[in-house]
Amino acid sequence: MPDAPPAPAPLIDVRGLGFARDDVPLFGPLDFSVEAGEALLVQGGNGAGKTTLLRALAGLLDGATGEVRLHGVAAAAAARAGQVAYLGHLPGLKADLGAVENLEYLCGLLGRRAGVDIVQALGIAGLAGYEDTPARNLSAGQRRRLALARLWLSPAELWLLDEPYANLDLPGIELVNRMVRAHLDAGGAALVTTHGAYAAPPVRTRLLVLERREDPA
Numbered sequence: 507m508p509d510a511p512p513a514p515a516p517l518i519d520v521r522g523l524g525f526a527r528d529d530v531p532l533f534g535p536l537d538f539s540v541e542a543g544e545a546l547l548v549q550g551g552n553g554a555g556k557t558t559l560l561r562a563l564a565g566l567l568d569g570a571t572g573e574v575r576l577h578g579v580a581a582a583a584a585a586r587a588g589q590v591a592y593l594g595h596l597p598g599l600k601a602d603l604g605a606v607e608n609l610e611y612l613c614g615l616l617g618r619r620a621g622v623d624i625v626q627a628l629g630i631a632g633l634a635g636y637e638d639t640p641a642r643n644l645s646a647g648q649r650r651r652l653a654l655a656r657l658w659l660s661p662a663e664l665w666l667l668d669e670p671y672a673n674l675d676l677p678g679i680e681l682v683n684r685m686v687r688a689h690l691d692a693g694g695a696a697l698v699t700t701h702g703a704y705a706a707p708p709v710r711t712r713l714l715v716l717e718r719r720e721d722p723a
């Protein structure tokens with residue numbers, strides 16, 4: 507009988523990832539992997555390093571040590587920046603541009619998933635009727651929803667979501683969970699940071715706990 511085909515490489519595989527600021531280790535070395543169809547919940551208190559970890563994975567931070575592989579292929583920080591979708595604390599919007607204009611700008615910069623339309627993505631994010639509203643006139647939750655519309659338009663398989671529920675009402679929280687579930691069902695993967703496990707999306711989830719290293723004297 508022929509051998510069974512080898513298992514596919516994880517979508518992301520991280521070995522020995524560490525980060526230090528002024529020679530003080532913030533986290534790591536960390537080893538973990540996330541498969542297609544899976545979420546990794548990154549849990550930790552304020553200052554534990556969750557944002558820093560996601561920014562390092564997104565290729566937005568210099569100085570991280572260790573190795574990151576995407577689909578089994580070593581991916582340096584610069585290469586990762588174009589292969590992941592990062593949803594951070596700051597939505598990265600241009601205040602004077604309307605919602606559609608912001609999405610057009612970001613899709614031009616970061617690419618766009620085939621078959622998804624900008625107006626449709628705005629509707630999914632609950633922003634129908636706000637197409638021409640400048641980002642500066644959106645509420646914090648509406649700006650987060652606009653960033654979620656951008657996430658939905660992203661072609662990236664790996665989502666890095668930093669506190670995605672911040673500023674969202676209950677329907678917004680459910681929207682995030684529906685989006686994560688659909689993304690994983692389509693073969694994607696996600697890292698989701700949280701202070702607690704209270705709003706974990708109902709998907710196949712593993713847990714990575716970051717402990718705060720030290721408190722200032």
Ligand SMILES: Nc1ncnc2c1ncn2[C@@H]1O[C@H](COP(=O)(O)OP(=O)(O)OP(=O)(O)O)[C@@H](O)[C@H]1O
Pocket residue numbers: 527532550551552553554555556557558559701
């Ligand atoms: N730009 C920076 N320069 C210097 N130190 C920083 C910078 N950004 C973060 N830090 C420090 O790094 C540590 C980790 O911060 P990080 O934002 O990664 O934590 P976090 O787990 O995401 O916290 P929170 O839950 O409060 O958002 C904190 O002690 C913070 O003060």
